[in-house]
Amino acid sequence: MRTILTLATLLTCLSGNIKAGNNIRPGALWPDNRGIHINAHGGGILKRGKTFYWFGEHKADTTSAAMVGVTCYSSTDLANWTYRSVALSVSNEKDNDIERGCIIERPKVVYNAKTRRYVMWFHLELKGRGYAAARYGVAVANKPEGPYQYLYSSRSCPGIWPQDWAGSLDSTTYNAGRQIKWWTPEWRELIRKGLFVQRDYAQGQMARDQTVYVDDDGKAYHIFSSEDNLTLHIAELTDDYLHHTGRYWRMAPSGQNEAPTLFKYKGVYWMITSGCTGWAPNKARMFFAKRIQGPWTQVDNPCRGPKSDLTFGGQGTYILQIGTPKDPHFVFMADIWRPKQPSDARYIWLPITFEDGKPVIQWTDQWSIKP
Template sequence: MKHIFTCLLLILVATLHAQINPGAPWPDNNGNHIQAHGGGIIKIKDTYYWYGEERRQGLDTAFRYVSCYASKDLMHWTFKGDVLKLSDPEQLGHHWVLERPKVYYNKQSKKYVMYFHLDSRDYKFARVGIAVSNKPDGNYSYVKSFRPLGFESRDIGQFIDDDGTAYIVFEDRPNGFHIAKLSDDYMTVEKDMSLVKAPMEGGAIVHYKGLYYSIGSRLTGWDPNPNKYATAPTLEGPWTEFKDIAPPEKRTYGSQSTMLLKVDTTVIFMGDIWKPREQWNSAYLWMPLKIGEGKLFLPEPAPWKIDVKTGAWSRMTE
């Protein structure tokens, strides 16, 4: 009887959450709030994998954890476990930092390559770390850390172009933020495509109808701010002036950019609503953008759903 009740409860939860509710608790298949903060998504065949910072309560503070979730529809997510459990890899000391994990699949090596921001408590280490796995859902093994092209690197973002070329976006506090191409094996950074000389972090890029759109967040720490966007005909630029993605007084509806996910003709803004004193309760703001002809706008968040086969989406109030 207990087993039947549990099954019925899970079915009810799934039915109630056959949509995306920006800013609300987002339960996984076990009914737990998804812990994939500062994350990134890749698609392997018909399955999306979402990686992020594991922030649940009760974790061993000697380690840092990266979680993984899988979905076929972007609305229902199955927890695949903590695919990276890492002790201090570079003797960085107490309160060392692992943030914004992003995973790429390398067809050449058939390896899954995870990049993340690796830092000391005072944020002076400023490097990327790399871990690899033979499977998308781990386990991942730490390989090394480095400063991409010799520059400081803090917040990172990922971008995979329509031709499959992989890039990393990284924030270099003294100079701006870089858009850089990964090497063929994804184990290092090969070429700087652009240095956008603006004080921005949380970089995210999408290629849409022949134009590149770049989003970034101002440097205000945990506090939300008006995120901005610029466009360019190529990743090398030239980039336009940055403009607001939403009414500036809304401060991006309390969120910070982390990724732009393209599903056919729909582009989804993925943002984090950070709660620094209750990081395990930090939420997600996912919302389709109004985008095209050099313009980009983040609408007022509202429940919505998507058909991943066609990219068609609709508000639940329609």
Template sequence: MITMLYRLLKSCNVGNKCRLSTLLWSLAAWILFLHIYNTLFPSGTLLPEPRNPWSKGMDIYADLEVYQRVHKSDRTADVGTKHPPRKKGRFPITIPFKNKGGDRIEEAREQAALQKLAVLFPGRKYAIDPSKTSSGNVGYFYPGRQWRDTDGKTIQAHGGGILYVEGTQTFYWYGENKDGPTYHAGKHGLARVDVLGISCYSSKDLWAWKFEGMALRGERVDKSSDLYFRNVVERPKVIYNARTKNYIMWMHIDNGNYSKAAVGVAISTQPEGPFEYMGSKRPHGCDSRDMTIFKDDNGDAYIIYSSLTNSELHIGMLTEDYTDIVERGMKKALVSQHREAPAVFKHRNIYYMVTSGCTGWNPNGALVHVAESMLGPWATLGDPCIGGEDEEFRSHTFFSQGSFVLPLPGLTDSFLFMADRWRPANLADSRYVWLVLTMGASAVPIDDAEFSFKFPQCKQVQIPWAEKWKLPEDWKGALKRSSSRVIQLTWYSSWVS
């Protein structure tokens, strides 16, 4: 528009005078044109927006839902069959404006949405399926693909974590079972699924998972129960108490509009459950939403949760039996930074925490934070995600949100980063993005120079992207040996730099 106004004014020079009425009518015509354009093409995807990859989420799901509206049977459609995952090139994040035809623009958006859907959520033919996979693919992780258990059923363990039981050398994976229809609670409510319960899976190798059943079931009758199906039960984590010989599960408890903002606890004598629900509370008298727990080497356990409407994190100790919260001594971290989804791990006596921004179901940039004590102070190292050809993909945590960081027994300086690639139009089809997290060279916090001298052993945290990867062939043997060995990963990805 500026260019056209310039041309109009240029024509109104000394040698070619134009009337004031002509200028006014021309300006009115352009205002009318802009109004019609914005009415026909309201979507922000037609024109690229400025990016702030650390704080602003990428709203790609609006494009995906265009496709979903046209193809309402998408839940059962194998949309990835004709569009296998892209090997090279950039994601079609924005759609160029090529014509003024509403139908053609809508068709272009549908095609672009289909491409994104196929890349981010590959179809069923690409699923990781231990019950059918050929020997050539055994043990390979494919982040973002459907993942099935040993019975060939889709794994439902979202927002969860893993407990390793050393005595039996078994991993137990707990997570939200979202195998139900997705709907919106109210006109402006977030996408949700009724509370079905917390699933439990077991594995010896982190790849082939056996469904052990519902460790904690939702409630269909008692409306006063925290586990009532219209409420919210999210981000379950389980730790073992050696003193009481009990397994303790903590989780985020809320009502349908997220105003309860509490944490709940359940207990079991067996890792697979069933867990007995004990109740909920607001920790330290504060609102609590995304949360996790962390068990230290000395047996002390901590709860970490987003509070003050997700503007800061709170960290406090659990009681000796892990079933309650020590009300005194709570510390605040990352104040006014609006971080959620904390995932804590420890490396060489230094504590690290991976967090995400607060953008609902939309992906955003991960950050790593570091401290010498679980109670802080905490400093920020930066975005751990590296590799790949697409900056938007990388700077949005590979289109996922972190959930847990698992130390890999028998392997030094290596952890498993667990994340969820949420699909708000169909939460049951949300995917898992598992990648290896490695500790690199020494690093210095970026947010405050005064922290520099406090972390002489602080290491750089890296999460490299890989479309296909596996653990070392003799990794399970390393679990049985007392000495650790350095991880040797096999990478298969055109996205790794």
């Protein structure tokens, strides 16, 4: 029998005993406790106890470079947010990795129960180098709101091949591939076979748009766009969540995906990504797998409603799990980028429902949320 969890059903589940102030209005200005539009873009959510912490990029009015750092807000109802602090501040020191004017994107914070520390991962580009560095950065704190101590930045797994590696291209094929015209079918096939993995083997793999996922067993994974944003990598983290273990897998080789978001429902991993069109929106992609390492299978665009072929004008950043472990619900979080005035970028939060076992994101102008 076809099983459908409709949007109306989910909103009924979420709206019991909700105050009038718990409404979410996707795409609208979202003021914090000070009446200022929340400035936490490309963000993610951490829950500790009954409190949710929202971390994101602080955007200036005229530039997307990091002039302040990563901000933190807190809430107990997910609708009304209190500004807490700049969780990770940029540095005024010249040539510091996180020097003011660098690029810090998509910060995600996870809690490590063994070390009792909060660990922040983010995409980092060095000041004045555009997107050439393609690094991840790591910072830690003793409290969820910080302050976070910056530790280091790196490319991923230098000198290590992926776990699902089929073997190096021979020197003749590799050298010819380096000269071949980009975007041709032949070039894409060489990317799929690992042309750019081989290119970046010694210096480490590129790490751009990213998220971090902690599985049910406590094992954590770093998921990021690599190979010039042509292939996603899924890298296993050490027990303290501070480093890659050296084990990583490729996902959708040559598929050109970024903005990875991940959740797990009834034993199935679901990943929603975007294409690569700069600041302009595009159609969301969705994949599923029985193991986080893959293999992953692509299915339909999960979005429904106005501008569904453009992810409602936004780009995903995180999938928030709410409810209880026995009865989980999920919220798709996305950003409507405004590169001419970055600080005015808006947020799209929408509930995820299921039809025929597949996630669906239905546009709604307003809905009520319950943690």
